[in-house]
Amino acid sequence: MRLLHTSDWHLGQHFMGKSRQAEHRQLIDWLVAQVDTHAVDAVLIAGDIFDTGTPPSYARELYSDLVVRLHAAGVTLLLLGGNHDSVATLRESSALLERLSARVVPHADAPEAQVCVLPLRSNGAVNARKAPGCVVCAVPFIRPRDVMQSEYGQSAEQKQQSLQLAIQAYYQAVFAAADARRKALEAELGHAVPLIATGHLTTVGASASESVREIYVGALEAFPTSAFPPADYIALGHIHRPQKVGGLTHIRYSGSPIALSFDEATQQKEMLLVDLNETGLQAVTPLPVPVFQPLIALKGNLKTLPASFAQAAQDATPECPAWLEVTVAEDDYLADLPARIQTMTEGLPLEVLRIRRERGNAVAHLTADAGVTLDELDPIDVFARRLAHETLDDEVRDALTTRYKAVVAATVEGDA
Incomplete structure (x- = not known):
């Protein structure tokens, strides 16, 4: 068998x-x-x-x-x-x-x-x-x-x-x-x-x-x-x-x-x-299992990222561009970071789906989550996405998440 x-x-x-x-x-x-x-x-x-x-x-x-x-x-x-x-x-x-x-x-x-x-x-x-x-x-x-x-x-x-x-x-x-x-x-x-x-x-x-x-x-x-x-x-x-x-x-x-x-x-x-x-x-x-869609996570500053993008492009084609998550270090304070990243990847078979600032959490990314509906998320996901838009210390964020999970658990048990 x-x-x-x-x-x-x-x-x-x-x-x-x-x-x-x-x-x-x-x-x-x-x-x-x-x-x-x-x-x-x-x-x-x-x-x-x-x-x-x-x-x-x-x-x-x-x-x-x-x-x-x-x-x-x-x-x-x-x-x-x-x-x-x-x-x-x-x-x-x-x-x-x-x-x-x-x-x-x-x-x-x-x-x-x-x-x-x-x-x-x-x-x-x-x-x-x-x-x-x-x-x-x-x-x-x-x-x-x-x-x-x-x-x-x-x-x-x-x-x-x-x-x-x-x-x-x-x-x-x-x-x-x-x-x-x-x-x-x-x-x-x-x-x-x-x-x-x-x-x-x-x-x-x-x-x-x-x-x-x-x-x-x-x-x-x-x-x-x-x-x-x-x-x-x-x-x-x-x-x-x-x-x-x-x-x-x-x-x-x-x-x-x-x-x-x-x-x-x-x-x-x-x-x-x-x-x-x-x-x-x-x-x-x-x-x-073969890779049918390249996903690549990159990390660096504005000086090192161009070389990383060029390397990532070697694993992709215009018909099947690589999807990227970019974590920016050192230069992550810049307000126009998404625009700078967009300029660096122009002409390359790459699509940046998410930009992270090393000292923060996930921020607005180039393509955002435009197609995601509430049906695709559970309450924990929705809460995490809302917290991502706030500037909070990690301890405060973790405490809020833990408390929210407890509330969700109690609600589920009550419904059962």
Whole structure:
């Protein structure tokens, strides 16, 4: 059994006024080619399929295109809901997509409902009977209200502990149901069947990036690896940097396939080829993803930046200009800084999306966030953007942010 583990596609992301549609289309073309080249049996996307709960029409078209093309190749697709995904949006087409070899798991349901079997590839024979390849504990992003009820008078620490225990208990219940399904399959087939689990959450020791939002605000900081069930492989999403968890080969974040923020620009993005057989996990092989849109973060003063811009231009073309974040040091006090940067980049295949002043926070950038709507932001994002326009000490800014997060958490819990 060979799986392709990926996550955090964020279809429909509007990145500082820029659409990622072209990148995602190229990504799908590349993925379909890799599935054929590496004889992949099933593709697993571990959450955050879309960037918002109300994805634009072109993002839904990309989603449908991915499903149809993998179905035509005889490959099963398992789609898990993430914290960015809307349960209703994923659920609305799930019955139809199941006819196209795609299993959609939008939310945490009864444990038995979270168990599925991923079959071996049918080698293009769409209606052929597929042999079972592995059993899956298909656990998506778990919302607190899915597994627990708030109790009056609990402290933040007690709520955090209660949620962690509730998620752990849910995993164990799903694993028990999956193990029963596996034993039944093994009795039928006469040989062992591997079992894997999934998740969309932060684990202890995981390294995040600025594009990763907190998903259990005020309730759960990180889930311990020891609380996962004893699966042969655990495919995780939510953290955009590819990595092993706690140095364990069988617990992995695949990371996002494209850079979703400038601090991810230097990462080698990848997907993971996961090989399993009757004895369990055999190998995990990173599959590097090409860069379809250059993102470059530069830092310097007005004397050094021209050389940096010239270097950055070598990785771009007029048809596909590089997107830049420029942090200006020493000269960051100048009021006409954006105009000066604009003059330096004229004639080069570069687009400056954001200018930062080293001694301040992000300021008005050349293209601004003209295309971003409130639907694409959560309350924390809106508050952070508002603070960016104020001249505040870091301690004051951090204190205000911490207080605001507490208010949001209390409001969410009250609504639940």
